[in-house]
Amino acid sequence: MTELHDRFGREFHYLRLSITDACNFKCQYCLPDGYRPDGKPRFMTLDEIRRVITAFAQVGTRKIRITGGEPTMRKDFSQVIELAANTPGVNTVATTTNGYRLAANAQRWFDLGLSQINVSLDSMDEGLFRQITGDGRQQLVLDGIEAALDAGYRRVKINVVLLKDLNAQQLPQFLDYIRRRPVDIRFIELMETGLGQDYFQKHHVSGQVIKQQLLAQGWREDPRGPDDGPAQNFIHPDYAGRIGLIMPYAKDFCATCNRLRVSSIGKLHLCLFTECGIELRDLLGHDDHQPQLIARLHEQLRLKGATHQLHQGLTGVTQHLASIGG
Structure with missing residues (x-):
């Protein structure tokens, strides 16, 4: 079956699949007032998730990242891992988590087929961590990272949203942490969302600042693999x-x-910051709809734009990153 590609020659082997927009942290840059559901949530069922993963796998998706919100808040999170890991064609199952359940579950999730974990950890300083995230369980998150390393995940990553006047000066502490740990620390530039314009203007800082510091200290770029995300990696x-x-x-x-x-x-988003999402749910109710679902994916990929328009201040309908999965 024809793999997914767009009119610019880009091929799409990587699906970021959100299973909830609920989260139990109150990160300043995402949900500063905490999660507030708009009515009763209508998250996809396990069967609907299975049909999405199956359809994407049939058109070339090799990597599934299970996201949220905080995806581990779903009671059937383990079942989603197992489902994705057992889908023919999928060879990498990853998740992004705030880490609050990781210490207790890292080994179990690994045994079910989870192979990569990204953990949000916006500061190595306990007080600043609490200030940024609205949560005081930094040590539990750190314990989860150690549990993931012990369990044997082939890649453990720490996500740090780069914030001017908060954690942008903490590169030495993060470097010290990975001196002897095979962990990727990824600094993510703050992105403007519909609800975060003032915060963006106050705290945005370019990742080029970190890049120049790394190059000056002898770090060099590590080439990106075909199924990797958008990070520029340095070793x-x-x-x-x-x-x-x-x-x-x-x-x-x-x-x-x-x-x-x-x-x-159940909405397809061709870009995090452009459109309001393409409805898929009308085709997720029955296995017989899989051919139409695949046809819709191909049809919509022909409409994907060349780039986002963040430089023009156009953030699309993304009110906060938890609403789509970042």
Whole structure:
């Protein structure tokens, strides 16, 4: 079956699949007032998730990242892992989590087929972590990272949203953490969303600041693999871990786009910051609809734009990153 591609020659092997927009942290840059559902949530059922994953796998998706909100808040999170891992064609199952359940479940999830974990950890300082996330369980998150390393995941990553006047000066602490740990630390530039314009203007700082510091200290770029995300990765012979930079405002950031998103309510998003989402749920009720679902994916990919329009301040309908899965 024909793999997914767009009119710019980009191929899409990577699906970011949100299974909930609920989260139990109150991160300043995402949900500063906490999760507030708009009516009764209508998140996809396990059967609907299975049909989405099956359809994407049939058109070339090799990597599934289970996202949220906080995806581990779903009671059937383990079943979603198992389902994705047992789908023919999918060879990588990953998740992004705030880590609050990781210490207790890292081994079990690994045994079910989860192979990569990204953990949000916006500061190595306990007080600043609490200030940014609205949660005081930093040690539990750190314990979860150690549990993931012990369990044998082939890649453990730490996500750090880069914030001017907060954590942007903490590169030395993060470097010290990965000197002997095979962990990727990824600094993610703050992105403007519909609800975060003032926060963006106050705290945005370019990842180029970190990049220049790394290059000055002898770090060099590590080439990106075909199924990797958008990070520019850097390695150093004296460190067991890597540093990654995700810089959505950088020139040609979208040129290597290889990922699509499906929201927790069953909408396809061709870009995090453009359109209101394409309805898939009308085709997720029965296995007999799979051919129409696949046809819709191909049809919509022909409409994908060349780039986002963040430089023009156009954030699309993304009110906060938890609403689509980041």
